[in-house]
Amino acid sequence: MVKQMCIAVPGKVILIEKNIVKADFNGNVIPVDISLVKVKVGDYVLVHAGYAVQVMDQENGESLAQLFRDLEEAFHS
Amino acid sequence: MITIHDIVNYLKNYDGPTVRLMEVCGTHTESIFKHGIPSLISSKIRLISGPGCPVCVTPADYIDRAVEYAGQPEYIFCTYGDMMRVPGTKGSITLRDGKATGAQVEMIYSPLEVLEKAAALPQKTFVIGAVGFETTVPLYALLMEKMLKQGVINIKFLTALKSIAPAMEWICQNEGCGEERIDGFICPGHVSAIMGDRIYQPLMTRYQKPCAVAGFSGEHILAAIYDLIRQITSERVEIHNLYREVVRPEGNLQARELIDRYFQPVQTAWRGLGEISGSGLRLRDIYREFDLAFESSCGEDQSLCRCGSVVTGRLNPDQCPLFGRLCTPNHPQGPCMVSTEGSCGIWARHVLRGKENKQLDGKGD
Numbered sequence: 557m558v559k560q561m562c563i564a565v566p567g568k569v570i571l572i573e574k575n576i577v578k579a580d581f582n583g584n585v586i587p588v589d590i591s592l593v594k595v596k597v598g599d600y601v602l603v604h605a606g607y608a609v610q611v612m613d614q615e616n617g618e619s620l621a622q623l624f625r626d627l628e629e630a631f632h633s
Numbered sequence: 634m635i636t637i638h639d640i641v642n643y644l645k646n647y648d649g650p651t652v653r654l655m656e657v658c659g660t661h662t663e664s665i666f667k668h669g670i671p672s673l674i675s676s677k678i679r680l681i682s683g684p685g686c687p688v689c690v691t692p693a694d695y696i697d698r699a700v701e702y703a704g705q706p707e708y709i710f711c712t713y714g715d716m717m718r719v720p721g722t723k724g725s726i727t728l729r730d731g732k733a734t735g736a737q738v739e740m741i742y743s744p745l746e747v748l749e750k751a752a753a754l755p756q757k758t759f760v761i762g763a764v765g766f767e768t769t770v771p772l773y774a775l776l777m778e779k780m781l782k783q784g785v786i787n788i789k790f791l792t793a794l795k796s797i798a799p800a801m802e803w804i805c806q807n808e809g810c811g812e813e814r815i816d817g818f819i820c821p822g823h824v825s826a827i828m829g830d831r832i833y834q835p836l837m838t839r840y841q842k843p844c845a846v847a848g849f850s851g852e853h854i855l856a857a858i859y860d861l862i863r864q865i866t867s868e869r870v871e872i873h874n875l876y877r878e879v880v881r882p883e884g885n886l887q888a889r890e891l892i893d894r895y896f897q898p899v900q901t902a903w904r905g906l907g908e909i910s911g912s913g914l915r916l917r918d919i920y921r922e923f924d925l926a927f928e929s930s931c932g933e934d935q936s937l938c939r940c941g942s943v944v945t946g947r948l949n950p951d952q953c954p955l956f957g958r959l960c961t962p963n964h965p966q967g968p969c970m971v972s973t974e975g976s977c978g979i980w981a982r983h984v985l986r987g988k989e990n991k992q993l994d995g996k997g998d
């Protein structure tokens with residue numbers, strides 16, 4: 557993975573083995589350390605340098621749709 | 634429901650007073666150029682890159698110190714790739730130069746890699762060039778935890794870890810009036826994922842700057858710009874989280890507790906900004922033996938590099954006399970050209986190659 561300071565990518569947890577999970581990044585399955593988060597199979601995690609730094613909010617999983625809803629609420633309601 | 638087309642139309646046709654928006658994340662800088670955002674928006678919306686590249690804001694004498702450790706036989710210096718080519722003070726040698734002449738330098742992708750290396754070679758001390766913002770700090774805290782638990786203690790950090798919010802406050806305290814003022818902040822998405830968005834409250838309450846926490850896609854960044862313009866034109870001063878899928882108000886509490894367990898805030902030096910209190914993160918006193926960080930202020934840099942002005946948004950890269958001439962991606966004079974997140978390197982990749990972006994901030998014009 558290209559190393560950039562902030563870049564982090566979302567992956568879906570498919571298998572949990574203690575503190576390491578297997579996460580699916582659009583077909584690439586890669587081990588991810590979950591020492592910084594609490595997850596269950598099916599969760600999406602944001603991964604930075606091999607570590608999950610946040611569990612993605614499943615209710616807001618459709619990120620662009622949520623983005624536009626937030627803007628609508630802020631300025632058009 | 635608003636659409637991306639509505640947003641782009643609004644931004645393209647914006648004809649109000651000139652607005653200057655600062656982002657403080659090298660990955661945002663890259664994304665802005667990659668998606669051609671300056672060409673999509675009105676020339677009255679100026680996008681400024683601030684001190685968002687951790688390598689770029691590390692004082693030059695940090696490299697001198699790193700090269701010194703790498704040259705001693707009992708140490709192995711571990712660093713990220715983009716630190717390898719950053720010059721030290723007075724144009725002195727880089728870590729890459731040092732490695733070529735026999736210094737022990739190893740490239741790493743994550744600080745946690747060093748644990749296995751150090752366990753396998755207990756007779757050496759591994760020094761990690763610990764440079765980064767809050768997205769990366771939890772990994773160093775985790776490494777400390779694992780080191781102590783596993784008894785692998787032949788690792789030391791040369792810390793230059795920083796918190797971005799104090800630097801944003803510095804920008805507000807030191808902005809000029811008129812052309813140098815900042816009207817709003819695009820806040821870093823993944824720093825916010827760790828720290829939450831409440832860290833930007835002083836910008837709102839003390840300095841009256843609207844903030845929008847942004848993700849990294851073109852849509853996320855355009856939405857943040859739109860949000861800030863709408864706030865400014867309606868005289869609202871709020872913090873809007875536009876990256877709710879990963880950013881909670883409180884951030885990642887587990888990661889923050891881990892950071893707090895091992896690190897303390899300290900005054901530290903930022904290239905181009907000077908000393909800022911509470912802006913650095915160094916190991917707590919009980920772990921001091923593991924931290925080689927120096928306490929001194931910025932080293933005097935005799936080179937002509939204008940990185941300090943670039944990271945504060947006072948100069949665009951192409952306004953530096955060295956840009957594209959003496960300073961190029963192949964022959965960098967300073968960290969802003971070397972680092973993947975440095976503004977000069979990003980401009981060189983997107984602008985020097987003829988991908989024209991007309992609507993960039995016209996400082997000096």
